[in-house]
Amino acid sequence: MFDLHGKTVLISGASSGLGRHFANTLAARGAAIVAGARREARLQALVGEIQARGGEVLAVPLDVTRAASIEAALDAACAWRGVPQVLVNNAGVASTAPALETGEADWDRVLDTNLKGAWLLAQGYARHLVAAQQPGNIINVTSITAFRVAGGIAPYTASKAALGQLTRSLALEWARHGIRVNALAPGYVETEINTGYFDTEPGRAVVKRIPQRRIGTPQDLDGALLLLASDASAYMTGSSIVVDGGHLVSGL
Template identity: 45%
Template sequence: MSDAMTTNLFDLTGKVAIVTGASRGLGQYFARALAGAGADLLITSRQLSSLSIFQSELVTSGCRAVPLELDVTEYGSIENMASAAFDAFGKIDILVNNAGCNIRKPALDITWEEWNTVLDTNLRGPFFVAQAVARHMIPQQSGRIINIGSVTSVAGYAGLGPYCASRGGIKQLTMSLADDWGRHGVTVNCLAPGWFKTKQNEVLYEDPEWVEYLVDRIPLKRPGEPHDLDGALLFLASDASQYVTGQTLLVDGGISTGATRATRK
């Protein structure tokens, strides 16, 4: 295969992508990567005002970008967002189901309400966002849905009970939706980052001893940088992955291998 053909596989020119949770963190990096590959963007947040600076950045870079309000814990908000997204460009080619939250507490301290907050945001919300968007993808017989999971989709960590449950659920949900919608040309995959510094967990990285502990367990010996996700994201969003569906792609520096030394240093 020629270099030109290989490059074209990842070209998103003319494609329209939704990125949920794009007011900060990895959501913005995902949007930048898609825009850099040629896609037009619909970026969402619970508050439109939080998107204004980022929208200007995308537009300045040459991308058409439309901000939309979305609260993934509210069904009506999801339906309104999907309709507005379709009306804005007349189609939806890619969904990056990124909006999420976390509550770090020992399992004995988690409240009923905290459990619901995390599961409603990280699992129920992404299902109904995917459902609403798939209703527009299925008639066009094509689409790429990328659910954002985590290394906790395949591994459990103390103090992250609801979060691990939600991310494990996303992995299973991805497989179910892939089977449901594959006949319509819609692929559904899960992109699962490992340990990346984000707004949700940045306080952890202020502890040098914890960072040393973490890095020791990552085979590549460093936490992830946002650009480490670009290739995997574009693969799942583009024609390069047209025969890939129902999969969880871990981008974690290898920590999911187990990363426990069998010998002394």
């Protein structure tokens, strides 16, 4: 039911953290992977990992803040194996500063990557699907900060809440084209986006507020990822799946 043989999955932000893990997880289930990000040397390392296990993978340079780069990456993916069956909109960045001290450049960097980048990639992908008269599947990686807030990351929480709403808007509009759009909303998972934070006093305090008393591992997301990426979720669109050790239901 969760088999991905015969599917090609395009993943943005595949050079590290969750994106890299998603690429390996999906490849292990039979998907051919198109891995996009800016750091090409990191992508080549991922290509080596997947190929060493017999998987099929194409690395494409991708900067989601540049429309021309998105177009080129989509063209490369389509030229390789036709229009991908699945897009994982995973690229994301964060900035950390009190709202009063957050500059315009930080706001733009976070919103341009997490929201506008995801929008442009989803739209470009959907245009290819519609032109090819092919169904499709988009997974937007949001966050528990799409639902609740934390201090010092206002642009990030705004970007993720908006991406959650964009997920629902696109699900509504594109169901007629056979395109499903869902969100995967992780709680805290240790990656480069939060390196060192969970070794600090505030970071340890966060862990104490998670009902399961630990932060997540990338592997904790595998079940939800495979559900959303496969035909097992054929009747799901506009949904958000939260994977957070209960963090969203922590007591007030």
